[in-house]
Amino acid sequence: xxxxxxxxxxxxxxxxxxxxxxxxxxxxxxxxxxxxxxxxxxxxxxxxxxxxxxxxxxxxxxxxxxxxxxxxxxxxxxxxxxxxxxxxxxxxxxxxxxxxx
Numbered sequence: 001x002x003x004x005x006x007x008x009x010x011x012x013x014x015x016x017x018x019x020x021x022x023x024x025x026x027x028x029x030x031x032x033x034x035x036x037x038x039x040x041x042x043x044x045x046x047x048x049x050x051x052x053x054x055x056x057x058x059x060x061x062x063x064x065x066x067x068x069x070x071x072x073x074x075x076x077x078x079x080x081x082x083x084x085x086x087x088x089x090x091x092x093x094x095x096x097x098x099x100x101x
Contacts, residue, residue, distance in 0.1 A: 009088025012068035013095035020063065025055050027069060028096060034086035040073045043082050 016023055029050035033041050043061045050058070061084060064070040069092055070084040086092060 007088045007091030008068040009091030010095045013092050016067045017099050031092050040083040040085050
């Protein structure tokens with residue numbers, strides 16, 4: 001994959017893996033959640049899935065928005081629950097596969 005062809009999700013995950021590698025299990029849980037919902041999803045749903053993988057807690061998913069992995073769609077429950085989408089699932093998945101090799 002040439003550099004100019006790399007997508008935002010791919011670049012974001014690769015940068016995150018370099019700068020904050022402890023977040024990669026959360027990215028994996030987020031990708032699984034995004035694939036299973038096929039739309040927007042709550043950060044709390046990602047936390048539940050991450051717990052199944054041994055990640056007990058993370059503060060929120062803002063860091064994944066900052067890195068371009070997620071896009072925030074809105075909030076509910078008086079601003080206490082944030083909803084996200086993953087615009088570039090394919091790029092995120094490709095990056096995670098490369099990291100695993």
